[in-house]
Amino acid sequence: MLEIKNLHATVDGAEILKGIDLTINAGEVHAIMGPNGSGKSTLSYLLSGREGYEMTEGSVLFKGKELLDLEPEERAGEGLFLAFQYPVEIPGVPNTTFLKEAVNAVRKYRGESELDAMEFVKQLRAKTKELGVNPDFLKRAVNAGFSGGEKKRNEMLQMAMLEPSLCLLDETDSGLDIDALKAVAEGVNAMRGPERAMLVITHYQRLLTYIVPDKVHVLSKGRIVRSGGPELAQELEEKGYTESVEAA
Amino acid sequence: MAQEILSTDPYLARFNAAKAGLPGAGQSWLSELREQAAARFRDLGFPTQRHESWKYTPLKAMKGVSFAPAGGTGQSASLDRVPSLLAPLLPESQPPLRATLVGGAFRPDLSSLDGLPAGAKVEALGALLERDPGVLESWLGRIAAEGGDRGDQPLLALNTALFDDGLVIRLGRNVVLDRPLELTLLGPLGDEATQLHPRILIVLEEGAQATLLEHHFGYGDAPVFHNGVSEIALGANARLTHVKLQSAPASTFHFATTHVTQDRDSVYDSFTLNHGAALSRLETRVKLLGEGADCHLNGAYLLRDRQHGDITTAIDHRVPHCTSKEVVKGALDDRARGVFQGLIRVAPDAQKSDGRMLNKTLLLSDKAEIDTKPELEIFADDVQCAHGATAGEIDHHALFYLRSRGLPEARARSLMVEAFLTETVEELRAEALRPLLLERIRDWLGTRHDDTPGKGEQAA
Numbered sequence: 001m002l003e004i005k006n007l008h009a010t011v012d013g014a015e016i017l018k019g020i021d022l023t024i025n026a027g028e029v030h031a032i033m034g035p036n037g038s039g040k041s042t043l044s045y046l047l048s049g050r051e052g053y054e055m056t057e058g059s060v061l062f063k064g065k066e067l068l069d070l071e072p073e074e075r076a077g078e079g080l081f082l083a084f085q086y087p088v089e090i091p092g093v094p095n096t097t098f099l100k101e102a103v104n105a106v107r108k109y110r111g112e113s114e115l116d117a118m119e120f121v122k123q124l125r126a127k128t129k130e131l132g133v134n135p136d137f138l139k140r141a142v143n144a145g146f147s148g149g150e151k152k153r154n155e156m157l158q159m160a161m162l163e164p165s166l167c168l169l170d171e172t173d174s175g176l177d178i179d180a181l182k183a184v185a186e187g188v189n190a191m192r193g194p195e196r197a198m199l200v201i202t203h204y205q206r207l208l209t210y211i212v213p214d215k216v217h218v219l220s221k222g223r224i225v226r227s228g229g230p231e232l233a234q235e236l237e238e239k240g241y242t243e244s245v246e247a248a
Numbered sequence: 249m250a251q252e253i254l255s256t257d258p259y260l261a262r263f264n265a266a267k268a269g270l271p272g273a274g275q276s277w278l279s280e281l282r283e284q285a286a287a288r289f290r291d292l293g294f295p296t297q298r299h300e301s302w303k304y305t306p307l308k309a310m311k312g313v314s315f316a317p318a319g320g321t322g323q324s325a326s327l328d329r330v331p332s333l334l335a336p337l338l339p340e341s342q343p344p345l346r347a348t349l350v351g352g353a354f355r356p357d358l359s360s361l362d363g364l365p366a367g368a369k370v371e372a373l374g375a376l377l378e379r380d381p382g383v384l385e386s387w388l389g390r391i392a393a394e395g396g397d398r399g400d401q402p403l404l405a406l407n408t409a410l411f412d413d414g415l416v417i418r419l420g421r422n423v424v425l426d427r428p429l430e431l432t433l434l435g436p437l438g439d440e441a442t443q444l445h446p447r448i449l450i451v452l453e454e455g456a457q458a459t460l461l462e463h464h465f466g467y468g469d470a471p472v473f474h475n476g477v478s479e480i481a482l483g484a485n486a487r488l489t490h491v492k493l494q495s496a497p498a499s500t501f502h503f504a505t506t507h508v509t510q511d512r513d514s515v516y517d518s519f520t521l522n523h524g525a526a527l528s529r530l531e532t533r534v535k536l537l538g539e540g541a542d543c544h545l546n547g548a549y550l551l552r553d554r555q556h557g558d559i560t561t562a563i564d565h566r567v568p569h570c571t572s573k574e575v576v577k578g579a580l581d582d583r584a585r586g587v588f589q590g591l592i593r594v595a596p597d598a599q600k601s602d603g604r605m606l607n608k609t610l611l612l613s614d615k616a617e618i619d620t621k622p623e624l625e626i627f628a629d630d631v632q633c634a635h636g637a638t639a640g641e642i643d644h645h646a647l648f649y650l651r652s653r654g655l656p657e658a659r660a661r662s663l664m665v666e667a668f669l670t671e672t673v674e675e676l677r678a679e680a681l682r683p684l685l686l687e688r689i690r691d692w693l694g695t696r697h698d699d700t701p702g703k704g705e706q707a708a
Contacts, residue, residue, distance in 0.1 A: 048652055049651075049652065050648060071651070072648060072652045073651045073654050073655060073656050073657065073660075075652070076651075076652055076653055076654035082652050088645045088646045088648075089646075090646045090649070090664070090667065091667065091671075092671050093663055093664070097663075101659065101663065102650075102653035102654050105655050105659070109654065141667075162653065162654065
């Protein structure tokens with residue numbers, strides 16, 4: 001699904017990622033943990049296509065295509081979904097309009113027929129109910145005036161509607177109380193399946209109690225310094241990054 | 249003497265040559281009005297950038313063009329080049345009320361005014377001046393004078409000197425037009441550079457109500473100097489919804505001066521969509537003369553290439569307890585230039601006035617320019633007034649967010665612009681007219697499609 005080889009990247013000329021190798025297969029959930037400044041955000045932005053991040057060496061293959069050559073909308077079309085750390089508020093654009101545009105843009109990219117209004121609403125209602133999302137969300141403008149938890153739930157709703165093959169969750173737990181965190185984790189877990197891979201990027205172990213990964217990687221100074229099973233997350237929580245990184 | 253940019257001479261010569269033949273020439277009050285106006289125009293000259301209110305809107309592009317009077321050419325103009333013969337703007341649930349002017353001349357053959365309720369009169373100005381000019385004496389030029397013509401509007405004066413046709417709408421007490429009146433102003437259709445000075449007079453007596461949908465457009469690439477004036481008097485508790493679409497061709501210089509007077513508890517709810525012409529200036533002056541009067545001047549400008557569009561407004565709170573609200577937003581692309589000048593004036597006695605004004609511009613190109621000047625002049629101490637202006641680019645974070653969800657960049661951009669402008673359309677209280685405006689905005693953005701987002705939203 002995702003194959004990262006010897007990835008080097010710079011931001012404003014400074015090298016942040018210094019040779020990352022990571023392979024994620026369909027059906028797997030990986031977590032990348034690391035202290036502030038380790039390069040977690042850079043990795044996530046680079047994969048999602050945000051401007052200002054440059055790969056200087058290596059390759060990132062997504063389903064066999066060079067991911068970083070694609071525009072952000074092409075990445076979405078190919079099946080990449082980034083759940084934002086800070087979902088953007090877009091006043092004036094109704095959430096339903098946005099979701100319908102997104103779903104149909106992605107369908108169009110994939111050569112599928114666009115959903116008509118009826119079919120779209122049917123699917124939207126089903127997913128909204130499934131995720132326990134307040135239907136009032138749909139009438140409001142995208143994320144405008146949403147609480148932190150509501151924004152993250154909205155991300156989960158988008159993810160469910162777009163049916164991506166690779167979900168990238170960037171610090172999805174930041175700023176969430178425990179109830180919101182559980183709700184988000186439930187949304188993510190419901191999406192797990194043999195055809196879908198996930199990459200969870202997080203500073204804290206807390207989220208991984210609810211979304212249990214198959215593999216955990218520790219990122220430090222732009223490199224993956226340790227990899228292991230879910231127990232590694234627990235170790236990091238107990239011993240802290242410094243000790244775990246030094247142990248590597 | 250300061251050097252003039254545009255010479256008044258050809259216009260004054262035209263006035264002297266034509267005045268004996270202008271409609272209503274036999275009426276001394278009208279002849280006097282025209283003579284005074286011509287003299288004022290001569291004294292003031294064409295506006296230059298030295299005039300404070302014209303600082304941002306130069307007329308130099310009109311220099312050297314000799315505009316022939318449209319006269320009655322619109323009466324006989326061939327409509328061959330008009331593709332869809334004046335399709336009604338609103339879906340026809342009932343036979344529309346329509347008045348059409350071509351090249352400034354009223355065209356009965358393109359108008360449909362049957363079925364007006366008793367007490368409602370909609371007539372060609374030229375014909376009315378020939379038939380029964382007396383009924384206009386207390387209105388023509390008087391509304392503008394009362395509405396704040398401080399002798400500083402040369403284009404208004406020029407129109408008064410030269411107007412030869414237009415439309416007069418008069419509604420008697422409590423007369424209600426139950427369907428919108430579509431007023432189509434089709435430009436001159438000839439190949440010659442043309443000037444026209446149409447005049448519109450709207451008088452709503454106490455309790456009368458109407459909706460006017462005014463649409464300016466045209467065909468061809470001959471230069472046009474359009475200098476329109478509208479005078480609107482709203483009696484006590486009268487209500488006028490006034491939507492104006494300025495969609496003139498790219499060779500047009502479009503000037504419109506509107507004066508409104510409002511008596512107590514009257515409502516003027518207006519929306520202007522300014523997206524046509526090479527150069528346009530829409531100047532509106534409203535005087536709130538009766539307590540409880542309520543005025544909404546909302547609008548949007550959509551300009552690209554090298555278009556220049558100026559929206560200038562002045563709202564005068566003369567008495568206590570009146571409200572005014574103005575939300576004007578625009579999107580400027582390429583090298584387009586927008587101008588917004590808004591003034592709220594509150595007279596010393598006009599306590600409890602509530603006046604709010606907001607101008608926002610989205611700059612879609614780094615070569616586009618907006619000059620915005622919101623002003624408050626408040627002489628009363630117990631009022632609520634506010635103004636604000638912003639200009640900026642499309643939010644890049646939002647753009648990235650939309651794209652990361654699969655929306656192509658062009659669509660993400662147009663969705664953002666549409667969202668930005670929708671907020672101002674929603675200020676128009678006549679909800680039934682909003683889709684028409686949104687459709688125009690989508691047309692401009694090139695994203696019009698039958699399955700509108702609005703429908704999906706309703707279905708949910």
